[in-house]
Amino acid sequence: MENLLSIFSNPIVISVLLAFVPLVFILVYALVVLYGEMKMAAHIQNRLAYMENGWHGTLQPFADMLKLLQKEDIIPQAADKLFFVLAPYLVFVGTYASFAVLPFSSGFIGSNIDLGIFYMVAVSSLVVVGLLMSGWASNNKWSLFGALRSAAQIVSYEIPGVLAILGVVMVLGTMNMQEMTKLQDGGIQNWLILGGNFPLYQKLSLLPFMILFFVIYLLSSMAEVNRTPFDLPEAESELVQGYNTEYSGMKFAIFYLAEYANLFLVSAVVVIMFFGGWTSPFGTFMSGPVWSAFWFVGKGMFFVFFNIWLRWTLPRLRVDQLMYVSWKVLTPFALAGVIAIGLIMVL
Amino acid sequence: MTTETIDTIKTSTGKSLRTEEMVVNMGPQHPSTHGVLRLEVVLDGEIVVDVIPHIGYLHRCFEKHCEHMTSYQQVIPYVDRMDYVAAMTNEHAFVTAAEKLLKIEVPERVHYIRIIMAELQRIASHLIAIGTFGIDMGAFTPFLYYFRDREKILDLFEMTCGARLLYNYMWIGGLSHDLPPQFIDKTKEFIVHFKKTLQEVNDLLNYNEIFIKRTAKVGVLPRDLAINYACSGPMLRASGVDFDLRRDDPYTLYDRFEWKVIIGEGEVGVVGDVWNRNMVRQKEMWESLKIIEQAINSLPEGDVQKAIPKRIRPTPGDAYGRVEGPRGEIGFYIVAEDNVTPYRVKGRAPAFVNLSVINEISKGAMLADLVAIIGSIDIVLGEVDR
Amino acid sequence: MTAQEIFEIIKSQFNDAVLDSKLENVPDPFIKIQTEKIKDVAQFVRDNEQLRFDYLMCLSGVDYKGKIGVTYNLYSMVHRHKITLKVEVPTESPNIPSVESIWKTANWHEREAFDMYGINFIGHPDLRRMLLPDDWEGYPLRKDYEVPEFYNGMKIPY
Numbered sequence: 098m099e100n101l102l103s104i105f106s107n108p109i110v111i112s113v114l115l116a117f118v119p120l121v122f123i124l125v126y127a128l129v130v131l132y133g134e135m136k137m138a139a140h141i142q143n144r145l146a147y148m149e150n151g152w153h154g155t156l157q158p159f160a161d162m163l164k165l166l167q168k169e170d171i172i173p174q175a176a177d178k179l180f181f182v183l184a185p186y187l188v189f190v191g192t193y194a195s196f197a198v199l200p201f202s203s204g205f206i207g208s209n210i211d212l213g214i215f216y217m218v219a220v221s222s223l224v225v226v227g228l229l230m231s232g233w234a235s236n237n238k239w240s241l242f243g244a245l246r247s248a249a250q251i252v253s254y255e256i257p258g259v260l261a262i263l264g265v266v267m268v269l270g271t272m273n274m275q276e277m278t279k280l281q282d283g284g285i286q287n288w289l290i291l292g293g294n295f296p297l298y299q300k301l302s303l304l305p306f307m308i309l310f311f312v313i314y315l316l317s318s319m320a321e322v323n324r325t326p327f328d329l330p331e332a333e334s335e336l337v338q339g340y341n342t343e344y345s346g347m348k349f350a351i352f353y354l355a356e357y358a359n360l361f362l363v364s365a366v367v368v369i370m371f372f373g374g375w376t377s378p379f380g381t382f383m384s385g386p387v388w389s390a391f392w393f394v395g396k397g398m399f400f401v402f403f404n405i406w407l408r409w410t411l412p413r414l415r416v417d418q419l420m421y422v423s424w425k426v427l428t429p430f431a432l433a434g435v436i437a438i439g440l441i442m443v444l
Numbered sequence: 445m446t447t448e449t450i451d452t453i454k455t456s457t458g459k460s461l462r463t464e465e466m467v468v469n470m471g472p473q474h475p476s477t478h479g480v481l482r483l484e485v486v487l488d489g490e491i492v493v494d495v496i497p498h499i500g501y502l503h504r505c506f507e508k509h510c511e512h513m514t515s516y517q518q519v520i521p522y523v524d525r526m527d528y529v530a531a532m533t534n535e536h537a538f539v540t541a542a543e544k545l546l547k548i549e550v551p552e553r554v555h556y557i558r559i560i561m562a563e564l565q566r567i568a569s570h571l572i573a574i575g576t577f578g579i580d581m582g583a584f585t586p587f588l589y590y591f592r593d594r595e596k597i598l599d600l601f602e603m604t605c606g607a608r609l610l611y612n613y614m615w616i617g618g619l620s621h622d623l624p625p626q627f628i629d630k631t632k633e634f635i636v637h638f639k640k641t642l643q644e645v646n647d648l649l650n651y652n653e654i655f656i657k658r659t660a661k662v663g664v665l666p667r668d669l670a671i672n673y674a675c676s677g678p679m680l681r682a683s684g685v686d687f688d689l690r691r692d693d694p695y696t697l698y699d700r701f702e703w704k705v706i707i708g709e710g711e712v713g714v715v716g717d718v719w720n721r722n723m724v725r726q727k728e729m730w731e732s733l734k735i736i737e738q739a740i741n742s743l744p745e746g747d748v749q750k751a752i753p754k755r756i757r758p759t760p761g762d763a764y765g766r767v768e769g770p771r772g773e774i775g776f777y778i779v780a781e782d783n784v785t786p787y788r789v790k791g792r793a794p795a796f797v798n799l800s801v802i803n804e805i806s807k808g809a810m811l812a813d814l815v816a817i818i819g820s821i822d823i824v825l826g827e828v829d830r
Numbered sequence: 831m832t833a834q835e836i837f838e839i840i841k842s843q844f845n846d847a848v849l850d851s852k853l854e855n856v857p858d859p860f861i862k863i864q865t866e867k868i869k870d871v872a873q874f875v876r877d878n879e880q881l882r883f884d885y886l887m888c889l890s891g892v893d894y895k896g897k898i899g900v901t902y903n904l905y906s907m908v909h910r911h912k913i914t915l916k917v918e919v920p921t922e923s924p925n926i927p928s929v930e931s932i933w934k935t936a937n938w939h940e941r942e943a944f945d946m947y948g949i950n951f952i953g954h955p956d957l958r959r960m961l962l963p964d965d966w967e968g969y970p971l972r973k974d975y976e977v978p979e980f981y982n983g984m985k986i987p988y
């Protein structure tokens with residue numbers, strides 16, 4: 098922000114420009130991950146995909162994007178027009194606003210607020226509102242089903258997720274995302290998943306709990322994003338795409354974009370909390386503003402691809418089993434973890 | 445067709461809260477119902493109270509057409525199109541019924557080749573059944589692995605009779621073509637390759653914890669209900685009934701081979717549930733491989749077209765012939781009068797009969813389970829509607 | 831058990847209900863039953879210890895010109911023997927008692943026979959058209975069926 102001030106002297110212009118950076122990133126990333134998901138799915142399923150356009154189909158995502166942009170935008174006659182049109186944008190805004198607090202590199206963060214992760218959890222709940230709106234406004238029983246299931250799922254999985262985040266915040270002592278990352282600077286042994294930047298006995302006592310919190314947060318974040326094995330709200334074979342059913346063209350593209358952006362968001366949060374954010378695993382080698390952006394995006398993409406791998410391998414859980422996992426398995430473990438962390442930090 | 449019942453619950457002040465059941469249509473076009481099947485589902489929240497199937501979207505008046513044919517042999521392409529996924533066993537059923545009516549004895553080579561084709565077709569059909577069932581559960585990958593191998597089977601069929609899906613291969617009294625010279629080697633290659641895929645998907649899908657949670661103890665079909673509803677095939681055997689037409693009502697030479705009848709044992713879940721039906725189909729593929737291997741190694745010589753009659757003009761009467769198809773018992777009831785045209789041909793389709801059970805076994809299940817149950821019954825609308 | 835023995839047992843119980851039979855030299859031996867008694871005969875053959883015909887393989891309607899018949903192909907899982915029962919009614923008043931309460935599988939088979947032949951099964955809980963649209967007129971598999979010109983404004987023969 099400071100070095101940009103010297104070029105343009107108007108802070109408002111700078112803020113607007115900074116706001117565009119994550120948007121550009123999301124757009125580019127969506128094309129890359131679309132290609133990556135289809136190719137990964139194909140190779141897992143023992144087939145080739147996307148070989149026509151460009152070398153091995155690398156230009157295909159552009160074709161998909163063009164197709165979605167030029168499709169006819171159909172609004173069902175009996176649909177609630179205002180909410181129907183508003184819903185996809187609300188979902189996207191809920192995700193995009195959280196990108197403001199992600200530290201992309203040691204020199205760039207959209208908004209360095211002290212409430213970083215708290216703000217992120219709060220704003221990403223807008224997604225639920227958007228989904229419910231889309232399900233209701235479509236005037237379609239199947240969309241309503243999908244939206245209700247989705248809302249129940251996201252709300253119940255926020256609890257273990259937030260408890261896991263709480264544990265990490267207690268250990269690191271700050272909610273500021275940039276500070277969290279700086280506290281894990283200095284090499285792979287300082288990453289929180291391996292115990293953090295603490296003396297040895299404390300590190301060893303924290304290690305199992307960090308792994309526990311990592312697993313809990315990973316699972317609940319997959320449920321938040323509606324990815325298999327938790328993708329019942331959009332289970333194609335039952336609900337014909339769930340809350341998405343009546344959408345076509347640009348609005349459908351926005352939903353899709355929001356889903357991929359959300360996926361990167363939760364992967365990024367996992368990386369920041371447990372895997373050191375933009376820090377380099379080698380300490381000072383390969384660090385600096387540009388390298389750290391590379392590390393951040395690289396680690397985020399690793400978890401995105403982990404998610405994709407799981408999607409194409411596992412079948413999906415039923416609604417009541419999903420709720421069971423959240424309330425009877427993840428939440429007690431998360432609570433126990435938080436209590437244990439509290440005890441450790443006091444002692 | 446359905447009445448909405450209104451439950452009244454009383455609140456603490458004495459006023460009553462109305463809850464209504466919702467009637468939802470899993471309409472004719474739907475990614476999971478394996479064809480044009482319309483299910484009217486009465487739901488109480490997520491629990492299914494009643495399921496009413498509506499069929500007839502694929503009715504093609506097959507039985508009326510049969511009454512205007514100029515020969516019994518002309519019926520065979522129509523019979524193919526009843527269950528287009530497993531066409532060889534349809535033809536086998538019709539040919540068995542017709543040969544019973546006309547009292548024709550076919551040479552042994554014809555019997556052996558028919559057995560090989562029927563078993564290959566059984567494997568191909570089970571591949572589709574399990575693959576699409578996996579997709580309904582959300583496991584997208586076994587479907588593609590299985591379709592790769594189904595292509596190899598379809599290549600074998602194409603090598604023999606020229607068609608991949610609808611063959612017109614088994615004629616009354618024999619076969620249309622003999623086996624080509626490279627068939628036996630290609631089949632042996634296929635058997636070796638396929639055993640690996642079967643093992644791979646078995647490890648991937650069947651004992652997966654999530655898959656078990658979705659399918660065990662769901663849609664249980666008790667033994668007596670299965671017999672009363674005349675279910676057949678893997679549905680019947682998964683409910684614990686030890687009955688297989690190939691062994692118990694012999695229509696061809698299956699007793700010359702060593703193979704087992706697979707029954708649902710309740711290894712995981714309850715006997716008669718969705719998991720056991722899936723397992724019965726998986727294990728049946730192993731047995732089919734055994735039969736094919738033995739048949740190929742002991743194929744007798746002969747002329748496959750020797751017993752084909754020049755003109756088929758039966759003595760008046762009627763006959764019911766049935767075979768064990770991949771979905772169950774395929775039967776044909778042929779009424780003949782003194783004419784080259786059949787008087788009445790009724791196709792008893794296993795999916796038609798198996799589908800009638802769905803109301804009984806899905807009461808109390810959740811909507812997601814309903815999809816699993818339909819997938820496990822393994823319906824093909826072509827034969828449900830004819 | 832042979833067809834002759836099965837016939838003896840049924841005849842000893844229902845002497846007057848048995849109208850005709852053909853047990854020798856046919857691919858499928860059959861017994862023709864009086865139409866009003868078919869339900870009692872069905873109950874008997876299902877529950878009798880020596881017969882135990884618990885599996886209804888196929889129920890088909892047949893149009894003998896002037897009369898409409900129904901054929902029941904029965905099988906016993908316990909004793910592994912088969913028999914066929916037949917009934918006939920005049921085409922003008924095709925009323926046959928339903929055996930749905932005895933073999934549940936007859937539910938759909940009888941609906942199909944009603945759909946195609948117009949046979950009225952007395953006692954069937956839900957007799958409505960199955961394969962054809964609910965408002966179709968006529969019974970297609972009858973031998974004297976004429977394809978109608980129009981259905982709901984759409985021309986049928988082309």
